[in-house]
Amino acid sequence: MNAASTETRSVVVERDIPHPAEKIWRALTEPHLIEEWLMKNDFKPAVGHRFNLRGDWGGVLDCEVLAVEPHRTLSYTWNFVHADAAYNLKSVVTFTLTPTRTGTHLRMEQSGFRPDQKQAFAGAHAGWKQFFANLDQLLARTA
Amino acid sequence: MPNAHDLLFRTLADPTRRAIFERLCRKGEQTVGALTARSGISQPAVSKHLGVLKRAGLVRGRHEGRQTHYSAQPGALAPLLDWTRRMAGFWQSRFDDLEDLLKRMDQ
Numbered sequence: 169m170n171a172a173s174t175e176t177r178s179v180v181v182e183r184d185i186p187h188p189a190e191k192i193w194r195a196l197t198e199p200h201l202i203e204e205w206l207m208k209n210d211f212k213p214a215v216g217h218r219f220n221l222r223g224d225w226g227g228v229l230d231c232e233v234l235a236v237e238p239h240r241t242l243s244y245t246w247n248f249v250h251a252d253a254a255y256n257l258k259s260v261v262t263f264t265l266t267p268t269r270t271g272t273h274l275r276m277e278q279s280g281f282r283p284d285q286k287q288a289f290a291g292a293h294a295g296w297k298q299f300f301a302n303l304d305q306l307l308a309r310t311a
Numbered sequence: 312m313p314n315a316h317d318l319l320f321r322t323l324a325d326p327t328r329r330a331i332f333e334r335l336c337r338k339g340e341q342t343v344g345a346l347t348a349r350s351g352i353s354q355p356a357v358s359k360h361l362g363v364l365k366r367a368g369l370v371r372g373r374h375e376g377r378q379t380h381y382s383a384q385p386g387a388l389a390p391l392l393d394w395t396r397r398m399a400g401f402w403q404s405r406f407d408d409l410e411d412l413l414k415r416m417d418q
Contacts, residue, residue: 177320181402187413195412205408274409276402 178279186271189239196242240265322367328360332369335383342378
């Protein structure tokens with residue numbers, strides 16, 4: 169299309185969690201634990217490892233581990249292939265853990281969406297819709 | 312208006328600008344001086360970032376005497392919200408489940 173379609177954007181979600189980083193790290197990197205809060209998977213904490221995340225809605229994400237720094241940083245690709253290019257998604261998810269006085273600050277940044285992306289990746293797949301409840305909260309935070 | 316979208320995304324891609332914008336959202340109107348005191352970068356650098364934020368419509372300047380008071384214009388974020396709302400909502404919900412899991416792991 170034009171140069172605009174190569175621009176990307178990201179979303180950041182952060183939270184202070186009253187648990188030590190070591191424990192959160194387990195939840196981020198042990199497959200049976202990942203499944204409990206994110207999706208079914210065949211993850212291994214090894215750079216270059218390719219794995220899938222399988223959503224309840226039937227979608228399968230293609231992922232590859234990019235960075236593993238135990239208890240601190242975990243990064244992997246989060247790609248979704250679709251016949252319609254507008255639904256394709258190439259993104260990178262990075263979790264950063266920072267110890268705090270009361271536990272851990274967890275930061276998730278997902279980057280790589282194109283502005284011309286239809287909202288369909290998140291929006292059109294049933295199962296994700298239930299997660300979209302926080303609109304007003306985001307607005308309230310920035311208003 | 313895809314170009315307006317691009318401008319917003321480019322503007323907010325910079326963490327320093329994002330921090331300035333978020334600070335204005337949280338604290339309300341601020342002068343360059345007040346923003347500089349908290350930012351850890353020079354006043355000219357802050358002014359430059361404010362200029363970029365203004366061009367994207369994210370910040371408005373109000374002159375009062377020799378001072379300019381800057382305020383956030385969160386309405387300018389509207390084009391982003393469809394998308395960021397959804398992904399942020401997705402991750403907020405996942406983090407809720409993560410916290411539930413962490414509690415169970417205590418036992």
